Amino acid sequence: MRNEQPVIVVVDDEDLIRTWLGEKLRAAGYAVETAATGAEGRRLVLSADPALMLLDLRLPDGDGIRLLQEFREIDRDLIVIIVTAYGEIETAVESVKSGAYDFVEKPVDFDTLLLTIEKALETRRLRRQVAAFREQHRWRFANIDLVGRSPALQSIVETVEKVAQAESAAVLLTGESGTGKELVARAIHAQSPRSDQPFVEVNCSALPENLVESELFGHERGAFTDARSRKQGLAELADGGTLFLDEIGDMPAAAQAKVLRFLEDSRFKRVGGTSDIKVDARVIAATNHDLDRMVESGAFRSDLFFRLKVVPIHIPPLRERREDIVPLALFFVEQLSQDLKRDPATLTESALRVLEGYSWPGNARELRNVLERILILGGAGDIRAEDIPVEIHEPFPASPDDAYVCDLPPEGLRLEDVERHLMRQALVRTSGNVTRAADLLGLSRDTLRYRLAKHSNRSDPAVPESDSP
Numbered sequence: 481m482r483n484e485q486p487v488i489v490v491v492d493d494e495d496l497i498r499t500w501l502g503e504k505l506r507a508a509g510y511a512v513e514t515a516a517t518g519a520e521g522r523r524l525v526l527s528a529d530p531a532l533m534l535l536d537l538r539l540p541d542g543d544g545i546r547l548l549q550e551f552r553e554i555d556r557d558l559i560v561i562i563v564t565a566y567g568e569i570e571t572a573v574e575s576v577k578s579g580a581y582d583f584v585e586k587p588v589d590f591d592t593l594l595l596t597i598e599k600a601l602e603t604r605r606l607r608r609q610v611a612a613f614r615e616q617h618r619w620r621f622a623n624i625d626l627v628g629r630s631p632a633l634q635s636i637v638e639t640v641e642k643v644a645q646a647e648s649a650a651v652l653l654t655g656e657s658g659t660g661k662e663l664v665a666r667a668i669h670a671q672s673p674r675s676d677q678p679f680v681e682v683n684c685s686a687l688p689e690n691l692v693e694s695e696l697f698g699h700e701r702g703a704f705t706d707a708r709s710r711k712q713g714l715a716e717l718a719d720g721g722t723l724f725l726d727e728i729g730d731m732p733a734a735a736q737a738k739v740l741r742f743l744e745d746s747r748f749k750r751v752g753g754t755s756d757i758k759v760d761a762r763v764i765a766a767t768n769h770d771l772d773r774m775v776e777s778g779a780f781r782s783d784l785f786f787r788l789k790v791v792p793i794h795i796p797p798l799r800e801r802r803e804d805i806v807p808l809a810l811f812f813v814e815q816l817s818q819d820l821k822r823d824p825a826t827l828t829e830s831a832l833r834v835l836e837g838y839s840w841p842g843n844a845r846e847l848r849n850v851l852e853r854i855l856i857l858g859g860a861g862d863i864r865a866e867d868i869p870v871e872i873h874e875p876f877p878a879s880p881d882d883a884y885v886c887d888l889p890p891e892g893l894r895l896e897d898v899e900r901h902l903m904r905q906a907l908v909r910t911s912g913n914v915t916r917a918a919d920l921l922g923l924s925r926d927t928l929r930y931r932l933a934k935h936s937n938r939s940d941p942a943v944p945e946s947d948s949p
Contacts, residue, residue, distance in 0.1 A: 485511040486511070486601055487510075487511045487528050487529060488510045488532045488534065489512075489513045489528065489532070490502055490512060490515070491515045491520070491535045491536060492514075492534070492536040492539075492563060493536065493540055494536075495516075497563075501514075501588070505597075513528050513530065516540075517541045517542075518541045518547045518550075521533070521551065522550065525551050525555060529555075531557075531558075531604060532558070532561065533558060533559070533561070534563050535547065535548060535560055535580075536562075536563050537562055537564045537565070537571060538565070544571075545575050545578050548562070549578055549579065559581045559600045559603070559604050560580045561580065561583065561593075562575045563583070563588065564583050564586065569585075572585075582596055584596065603826050619637045621666075621668075622670035622671070622675060623670065624667040626660075626667055627804070627808050627811040629804060629807055630801035630802075630804045631934075632795075632796050632800070632801045632930065633801060633804055639793055640664060640667050640671060640793075641671060644667075644668050644672040645672065645673070647672050647762055649762070649791050650762070650764070650765070650787065650788050650791070651665070651668060651764045651790070651791045651793060652728075652764075652771075652788045652791070652792045653793050653794075654771070654792065654793070654924075654926050655766075655768065655795035655796065655797070656797045656843055657768045658845030658846060659795040659843045660843075661726070661768075661795060662726060665722070665724045665726075665764045665766060668722070668764060669721070669722040669762075669764075672722070674720065677720040677721030677722075678718055678720070679722045679724065680714050680715075680718035680722070680724065681724045681726060682695070682696065682714050682724065682725050682726065683727055684726060684728055684730050684731040685727040686727075689732045689734075692734075693735055694713070694751050695714060696713050696714055696715050696735065696748075697715055697742075697750055698710070698750040698751070698753075699711050699753075700753045701752075703750070703751045703753075704751070704752070710750070713748075715742060715748060715759060715761060716757060718759065719759040720760055721761060721762075722761065722762045722764060723764070724764050724766070725763060725765040726765075727766065728766065729768070729780060730767075736780070736781045737781070737784075739784060740781065740783055740787060743788070746758055746760060746761070763788070770925060771785050772915055772925055773915065776915075794924070794926030794927065796927055798844055799841075800927065805835055805836050805840070806832050808844055808847055808848075809827060809832065809847060813825050813826075813827055813851055816848075816852050820855060825855060825858075825862070826862045828865070830865035831864055834865045834872060834873055835872070838872045850868070850872060851863075853869070900935055902921060903917070903921065903928070903931065903932060903935070906921050914928055
């Protein structure tokens with residue numbers, strides 16, 4: 481007998497079958513209610529809160545497919561298995577397309593039916609777990625969702641909430657491609673007092689060098705060949721709202737000087753213009769480049785870098801916040817199912833383990849693309865480990881420096897102590913230079929700073945609270 485007794489409703493107008501199924505299911509440990517008509521079945525859906533229904537296709541007061549749709553409108557979590565007579569397979573298949581979990585033929589093989597019921601109830605349990613899990617690990621900013629449960633993401637969410645209210649402060653987002661920098665920028669805008677004003681995105685890497693200034697700040701008629709009329713720039717269109725400069729590290733040097741002036745006094749001249757134009761737009765910039773190194777090499781202006789970096793937010797790669805893989809996967813499957821206009825698929829535990837075991841070099845964007853491919857090429861229902869592309873089944877890669885790390889002692893150790901010790905060694909070896917210390921540890925500069933701050937917040941005397949550039 482089971483500790484819990486999910487309620488199963490049997491709807492069939494044949495007394496013998498209805499009674500036999502009820503007795504067999506009760507003996508198997510389920511609570512069972514029976515009905516001979518669609519109307520009685522409707523009453524039980526409303527009153528008995530069933531987990532699963534066995535529904536005959538042919539009832540005296542209604543067509544099974546129409547009743548299926550009606551019952552599912554009452555309770556979207558209700559699992560329906562169609563019971564069909566021989567020769568009605570085509571109709572049964574149509575019922576699955578209309579939302580039934582599966583179908584069984586008469587005469588019913590009870591052992592096969594019992595396995596189908598157990599599998600269906602497990603799917604229902606997983607869906608409910610997913611719904612609860614989703615709500616616990618999602619932050620919504622208007623129509624923008626930030627999803628995850630890692631300490632890094634929680635810190636980002638806290639920063640977004642604070643910086644959004646400082647509506648004129650510049651923000652610099654850093655992180656690898658696919659980590660969600662644009663999403664964070666949109667969340668800041670959505671949470672800010674500027675949310676009802678424009679969010680204007682500029683992809684700096686996509687603009688030809690000779691058109692960057694014109695696109696950003698506009699031009700006057702006759703300013704250059706083909707300038708047949710006055711054109712407003714993107715900065716002007718963002719007046720009152722947010723100007724998002726994506727891939728700022730790819731901006732040409734000449735345009736960097738113009739952007740610096742705009743950041744300093746919110747003024748600019750159109751190309752070919754003589755008068756200043758003043759706008760009120762918050763600037764958020766993002767890059768997947770190491771701007772510290774670009775400043776050192778002269779490829780990026782140091783004054784612009786520091787002007788942009790009023791509030792820096794670093795988004796670590798997915799491999800460094802593996803706790804976020806499952807929440808993101810569940811969120812993407814729900815979102816993609818809606819886009820494809822189908823019932824949400826369910827990621828089984830075996831599939832989630834495979835996803836957690838992969839390093840995701842393309843970060844959240846790659847995860848979403850893989851799940852979209854699975855949903856497009858596969859069918860509805862459960863997503864199992866075998867449905868995931870073979871290249872994703874690779875184990876999480878070990879560090880190439882494993883040969884240089886000591887073996888785990890029999891008594892164990894605290895991983896935080898090892899991390900602190902290695903960071904201290906790297907900083908001592910580089911005389912406090914964080915950029916070079918990060919290279920030694922295989923981290924980005926911002927990731928090392930984040931980890932240093934984490935230990936510093938715990939009043940750890942072994943890790944310095946400040947560092948040399």
